[in-house]
Amino acid sequence: MTDVVRVEELYKTYDGGVTALDGVTAGFAAGSFTAVMGPSGSGKSTLLQCAAGLDRPTGGRVFLDGHELTATKDTAMTKFRRGRVGFVFQDYNLLPSLTVLQNVVLPLRLAGRRADLAAARAALAQLDLADRTDELPERLSGGQRQRAAVARALVTRPAVIFADEPTGALDLGSAREVLTLLREVVHQHGRTVVMVTHDPVAAAYADSVLFLADGRLAGSLSAPTADAVAERLAHLGDRARAAA
Numbered sequence: 001m002t003d004v005v006r007v008e009e010l011y012k013t014y015d016g017g018v019t020a021l022d023g024v025t026a027g028f029a030a031g032s033f034t035a036v037m038g039p040s041g042s043g044k045s046t047l048l049q050c051a052a053g054l055d056r057p058t059g060g061r062v063f064l065d066g067h068e069l070t071a072t073k074d075t076a077m078t079k080f081r082r083g084r085v086g087f088v089f090q091d092y093n094l095l096p097s098l099t100v101l102q103n104v105v106l107p108l109r110l111a112g113r114r115a116d117l118a119a120a121r122a123a124l125a126q127l128d129l130a131d132r133t134d135e136l137p138e139r140l141s142g143g144q145r146q147r148a149a150v151a152r153a154l155v156t157r158p159a160v161i162f163a164d165e166p167t168g169a170l171d172l173g174s175a176r177e178v179l180t181l182l183r184e185v186v187h188q189h190g191r192t193v194v195m196v197t198h199d200p201v202a203a204a205y206a207d208s209v210l211f212l213a214d215g216r217l218a219g220s221l222s223a224p225t226a227d228a229v230a231e232r233l234a235h236l237g238d239r240a241r242a243a244a
């Protein structure tokens, strides 16, 4: 299987000296759904930001859809990213002054592509947002906002969708809807999803889990169950405490 995203020996040290990534090598296969887990501060968000081309690693290489992002200049990287990467954030990041539909087609406009409003409306209808397309985001529930954010992440048909705690702000029911949606995106539409989560139940929706601790890879689990994930997380905590 080909990797849509591959990071090799990734290091990230922030100004001030915090080492957030300490030599991470990982591949994400086309058509896979991977959860990334680990204690707070273990480098999960940093890994996603670097892999998505939203931030630059201090060292190492990032390959996205066959291109080496780390060898690409900023403007070219932005352009490349706009067409190839979708990102879903914990706090939705919808623009408050744009309607749901305008938010969803924005990535197409930014990528200089034709905004097919009919297709965007159809996509929103599939997510049960047919009667919300012309509302401002503030009039939607958290779950509706996150479904709109997923629609926005999908609209360019990206090679990969990164989601950083996409259910972190949602109630159980809305979280389940968003997780089911992400799983469908992978298993029915063949997309690739990499999702950071703290929740073992959410991680169990993925095909595999990658564990991070102290900026390093700390194992993986395929066909995860919530119990198995929780068990592993508890041991990661043990190890971090033992090292402290």
Ligand SMILES: Nc1ncnc2c1ncn2[C@@H]1O[C@H](COP(=O)(O)OP(=O)(O)OP(=O)(O)O)[C@@H](O)[C@H]1O
Binding pocket: 014, 015, 016, 018, 019, 020, 038, 039, 040, 041, 042, 043, 044, 045, 046, 047
């Ligand atoms: N912009 C930044 N400037 C300086 N340090 C940062 C910055 N962003 C993150 N860090 C530090 O890098 C480390 C990893 O942060 P990161 O946000 O990747 O962790 P995380 O695993 O996503 O944590 P959480 O589960 O709390 O979201 C932490 O020690 C954090 O304080």
Ligand SMILES: [Mg+2]
Binding pocket: 044, 045, 046, 164
């Ligand atoms: Mg984070």
